[in-house]
Amino acid sequence: AEYMGHIQDGVVAAEVMWQTSASLKAGGGTVQDMWPDEHSTGVRADGKFWKKNRQLNRPLSPHLSIYKPQLTSMLSLCHRVTGIGMELAITGTAITLFMLPGDFTHYLNMIAGLSLGPVILTAAKYVLAFPVTYHYINGIRHLAWDWAMGFGLDRTYSSGKFVFCLAWVIASCFVFLF
Amino acid sequence: GGQSLFRSQFASGRLSNLLKPDVTTKTFTLTPVTSGVPEYFRARRGPYTPAEKAGKHMFFTSTHWKVERIIAVSMLGIMPAALFIQTPAMEFVFTTTVFMHAFWSLDHVLSDYVQKFFPPIHYLWYAISIVAFAGLMNFNFNDVGLFKAIEMFWKL
Numbered sequence: 001a002e003y004m005g006h007i008q009d010g011v012v013a014a015e016v017m018w019q020t021s022a023s024l025k026a027g028g029g030t031v032q033d034m035w036p037d038e039h040s041t042g043v044r045a046d047g048k049f050w051k052k053n054r055q056l057n058r059p060l061s062p063h064l065s066i067y068k069p070q071l072t073s074m075l076s077l078c079h080r081v082t083g084i085g086m087e088l089a090i091t092g093t094a095i096t097l098f099m100l101p102g103d104f105t106h107y108l109n110m111i112a113g114l115s116l117g118p119v120i121l122t123a124a125k126y127v128l129a130f131p132v133t134y135h136y137i138n139g140i141r142h143l144a145w146d147w148a149m150g151f152g153l154d155r156t157y158s159s160g161k162f163v164f165c166l167a168w169v170i171a172s173c174f175v176f177l178f
Numbered sequence: 179g180g181q182s183l184f185r186s187q188f189a190s191g192r193l194s195n196l197l198k199p200d201v202t203t204k205t206f207t208l209t210p211v212t213s214g215v216p217e218y219f220r221a222r223r224g225p226y227t228p229a230e231k232a233g234k235h236m237f238f239t240s241t242h243w244k245v246e247r248i249i250a251v252s253m254l255g256i257m258p259a260a261l262f263i264q265t266p267a268m269e270f271v272f273t274t275t276v277f278m279h280a281f282w283s284l285d286h287v288l289s290d291y292v293q294k295f296f297p298p299i300h301y302l303w304y305a306i307s308i309v310a311f312a313g314l315m316n317f318n319f320n321d322v323g324l325f326k327a328i329e330m331f332w333k334l
Contacts, residue, residue: 035225035227050208050220050223051211053208054207054208054209054210054211055210055211057207057208057210058207059207060207060208080287083280083283083284083287084284084287086280087280087283087284090276090277090280090310090314091280091306091307091310094310094311094313094314094317095306095309095310095313097313097316097317097321098309098310098312098313098316098317099313103321103322104317104321104322104327104330105322105330108327108330108331108334111334112334116334121334125332128331136253136254136257139250139253139254140254143247143250143251143254146247178332
């Protein structure tokens with residue numbers, strides 16, 4: 001049988017995911033019938049697809065090892081990571097301070113008593129300031145996309161570079177000027 | 179496997195292919211059946227009928243999306259304003275909008291990555307958020323408050 005231009009010997013030409021009773025009967029049925037049901041046939045219709053594949057121990061196609069990082073995906077990842085990081089910091093601090101006996105001043109004095117060097121304190125301030133500024137400015141970019149503005153690839157790249165640089169600049173202002 | 183592949187590359191004259199790593203002997207596979215992972219924690223992979231995905235919600239998802247965007251746009255104004263207006267009311271507004279945005283956003287992240295392995299994660303996150311919000315309110319009303327705390331930390 002021919003499949004995508006190659007002649008395959010003894011191989012099923014195209015394995016359908018499932019063929020419903022609607023598509024099997026004449027006329028095709030309605031769109032509501034186009035889901036697998038007890039009369040469906042096909043590779044995935046019987047619900048044993050994943051169990052069978054796990055037992056076969058076939059290798060997976062390469063994914064992360066062949067991924068090419070691009071500005072778009074890396075900035076999007078940065079947006080998600082800064083968001084999650086801030087969320088965990090806020091929730092974690094809120095619950096911890098809620099559960100512990102002392103008040104905020106007491107624990108801040110404990111940290112002050114550690115006498116951390118200026119480099120560590122500046123780094124800590126950057127860790128707090130950069131996620132806020134980056135997520136805020138990239139958030140404006142996301143909202144522009146939600147209103148279907150700025151989707152062109154050149155616009156996406158130039159706005160992305162601008163957002164990343166501006167976030168560092170404003171974070172530096174917060175760290176050094178406040 | 180490797181040996182038959184070597185022979186076929188050598189015979190057909192495509193010698194440059196011999197220098198490339200043999201991806202057919204990659205070791206990544208699906209989690210095997212014998213790995214001991216309880217069946218409950220395996221990914222649920224669809225296909226889902228529209229009725230299965232519907233759920234019982236008070237709002238249409240599109241309405242919920244609109245509310246999320248309204249809060250996000252309001253944060254664009256509230257966060258710079260918080261630098262200049264330092265009243266307790268502003269503190270409450272700031273804390274609440276940041277918390278709502280963070281709660282919904284992390285809920286979406288959990289839908290992306292965790293829900294297929296553990297569907298009740300949304301209830302768990304809801305419960306954790308309630309405790310966190312209680313902690314934030316306690317912090318603002320019975321302790322120094324968010325703005326003062328940031329100011330104190332920055333002075334270290």
